Amino acid sequence: xxxxxxxxxxxxxxxxxxxxxxxxxxxxxxxxxxxxxxxxxxxxxxxxxxxxxxxxxxxxxxxxxxxxxxxxxxxxxxxxxxxxxxxxxxxxxxxxxxxxxxxxxxxxxxxxxxxxxxxxxxxxxxxxxxxxxxxxxxxxxxxxxxxxxxxxxxxxxxxxxxxxxxxxxxxxxxxxxxxxxxxxxxxxxxxxxxxxxxxxxxxxxxxxxxxxxxxxxxxxxxxxxxxxxxxxxxxxxxxxxxxxxxxxxxxxxxxxxxxxxxxxxxxxxxxxxxxxxxxxxxxxxxxxxxxxxxxxxxxxxxxxxxxxxxxxxxxxxxxxxxxxxxxxxxxxxxxxxxxxxxxxxxxxxxxxxxxxxxxxxxxxxxxxxxxxxxxxxxxxxxxxxxxxxxxxxxxxxxxxxxxxxxxxxxxxxxxxxxxxxxxxxxxxxxxxxxxxx
RNA sequence: GUGGGAGUCGCCUAGUGGCUAUGGCGGCAGCCCGCUAAGCUGUUUGGGCUAACGCCCAACGGGGGUUCGAAUCCCCCCUCCCACGCCA
Numbered sequence: 001x002x003x004x005x006x007x008x009x010x011x012x013x014x015x016x017x018x019x020x021x022x023x024x025x026x027x028x029x030x031x032x033x034x035x036x037x038x039x040x041x042x043x044x045x046x047x048x049x050x051x052x053x054x055x056x057x058x059x060x061x062x063x064x065x066x067x068x069x070x071x072x073x074x075x076x077x078x079x080x081x082x083x084x085x086x087x088x089x090x091x092x093x094x095x096x097x098x099x100x101x102x103x104x105x106x107x108x109x110x111x112x113x114x115x116x117x118x119x120x121x122x123x124x125x126x127x128x129x130x131x132x133x134x135x136x137x138x139x140x141x142x143x144x145x146x147x148x149x150x151x152x153x154x155x156x157x158x159x160x161x162x163x164x165x166x167x168x169x170x171x172x173x174x175x176x177x178x179x180x181x182x183x184x185x186x187x188x189x190x191x192x193x194x195x196x197x198x199x200x201x202x203x204x205x206x207x208x209x210x211x212x213x214x215x216x217x218x219x220x221x222x223x224x225x226x227x228x229x230x231x232x233x234x235x236x237x238x239x240x241x242x243x244x245x246x247x248x249x250x251x252x253x254x255x256x257x258x259x260x261x262x263x264x265x266x267x268x269x270x271x272x273x274x275x276x277x278x279x280x281x282x283x284x285x286x287x288x289x290x291x292x293x294x295x296x297x298x299x300x301x302x303x304x305x306x307x308x309x310x311x312x313x314x315x316x317x318x319x320x321x322x323x324x325x326x327x328x329x330x331x332x333x334x335x336x337x338x339x340x341x342x343x344x345x346x347x348x349x350x351x352x353x354x355x356x357x358x359x360x361x362x363x364x365x366x367x368x369x370x371x372x373x374x375x376x377x378x379x380x381x382x383x384x385x386x387x388x389x390x391x392x393x394x395x396x397x398x399x400x401x402x403x404x405x406x407x408x409x410x411x412x413x414x415x416x417x418x419x420x421x422x423x424x425x426x427x428x429x430x431x432x433x434x435x436x437x
Numbered sequence: 438g439u440g441g442g443a444g445u446c447g448c449c450u451a452g453u454g455g456c457u458a459u460g461g462c463g464g465c466a467g468c469c470c471g472c473u474a475a476g477c478u479g480u481u482u483g484g485g486c487u488a489a490c491g492c493c494c495a496a497c498g499g500g501g502g503u504u505c506g507a508a509u510c511c512c513c514c515c516u517c518c519c520a521c522g523c524c525a
Binding site: 041044045047048049051052054055057058059060061062063065066077078079080081082083084085248382 | 447455456464465481484485486493494495504505506
């Protein structure tokens with residue numbers, strides 16, 4: 001959510017930004033916010049005045065009783081006071097309505113974009129800013145990654161479809177171990193960089209969830225738990241962001257760097273041809289996520305660090321990738337800037353998203369009310385400011401498994417284990433096809 | 438899940454319908470003091486108005502209700518503690 005004060009004071013910045021996004025609907029919403037804000041202030045002033053008069057009369061009643069005034073005088077004052085609450089009620093109702101309308105509109109306004117975000121209408125206009133290694137050609141007659149996974153005894157899609165429907169998998173044997181190896185590898189890397197490993201709750205209530213994501217996601221992405229005010233998390237970013245809602249960090253305790261480990265649940269996975277079966281798009285997958293709370297002045301520095309960590313992981317896996325800057329038409333509501341890593345998938349001859357790194361600036365922290373204290377607590381010049389939050393994939397296991405399967409597939413049908421993962425695999429260096437009878 | 442207890446300012450705490458929600462600790466600022474560390478005064482939530490001194494409103498876990506007036510009374514919900522039960 002944008003800070004109301006910021007919207008009030010800088011409507012021209014937001015207007016310019018919405019033009020960049022080519023979003024006419026939100027321009028109207030901005031005007032609504034500004035109008036409701038003025039209305040609300042006026043109602044507030046009237047309401048305060050009414051409440052004041054009520055307080056004054058009430059005090060007089062109290063005084064009369066104490067002075068043992070005549071019952072008649074007391075009743076007279078009471079009667080006078082009795083008129084006020086109905087007036088107050090009316091204004092309070094109006095206040096609540098306008099306040100709700102204001103908030104609903106405010107929540108629809110997207111974050112202000114960083115000036116470096118490329119302008120473009122959709123994902124086709126994202127900008128490639130870096131590549132690692134050259135794209136490779138597939139081995140002749142290369143099967144799909146799902147077929148390879150099954151042939152090495154690493155997955156059972158028929159089995160998962162039978163018990164859970166499409167969009168799930170049983171990972172088995174060497175591939176199940178490889179998933180754990182990836183997670184441990186990424187966690188070790190991040191722990192060495194000063195990240196604290198976090199295993200968060202995987203359900204969150206609606207009120208808190210609204211602070212970390214946009215409303216669309218509730219309909220399209222998130223699973224609601226029936227009979228409970230709870231949603232399955234779509235990423236550990238969400239509980240890690242919400243963790244410190246309604247609290248104040250000490251300036252010197254920042255940055256807080258977290259490495260979240262969790263399953264992720266997503267309703268919308270679409271049908272994407274060759275991806276429909278396999279490990280690329282699932283209703284449930286595991287992910288190691290980087291998350292940072294920091295001072296506003298330092299967020300771009302940490303944005304680079306998160307991106308660098310993700311890149312280093314893919315470099316060590318030694319898989320070709322490109323880095324893409326997400327354009328204005330594709331970036332969504334929350335991030336001020338977003339860079340994706342797209343790994344190379346040789347069989348499909350395409351780069352596909354495996355990492356997404358965002359600087360959310362104060363968009364999440366405003367919604368969740370997460371501040372930090374500038375200077376010492378209690379000091380005369382003590383000030384509180386919203387923190388910045390950032391998040392980035394470290395490794396989304398299933399997508400990465402697919403990338404490993406395709407990039408490390410050998411002509412004999414085996415999949416070589418990337419060197420950096422071998423120590424995490426009990427020394428296993430290759431997953432070989434299993435002969436079926 | 439059942440029964441009992443609790444939730445008040447950063448922390449502890451007083452407060453059973455009416456002055457401005459006590460008091461302490463901690464923090465911050467100022468004063469005092471030649472002596473080992475205290476003492477005194479002020480301050481310590483959010484919002485609105487004002488050039489400023491100030492003025493006003495809201496806030497006692499959350500949401501409703503009763504009342505001229507609610508931390509206090511009533512209803513619903515949440516969280517924590519204790520006991521019992523169930524359980525990986």
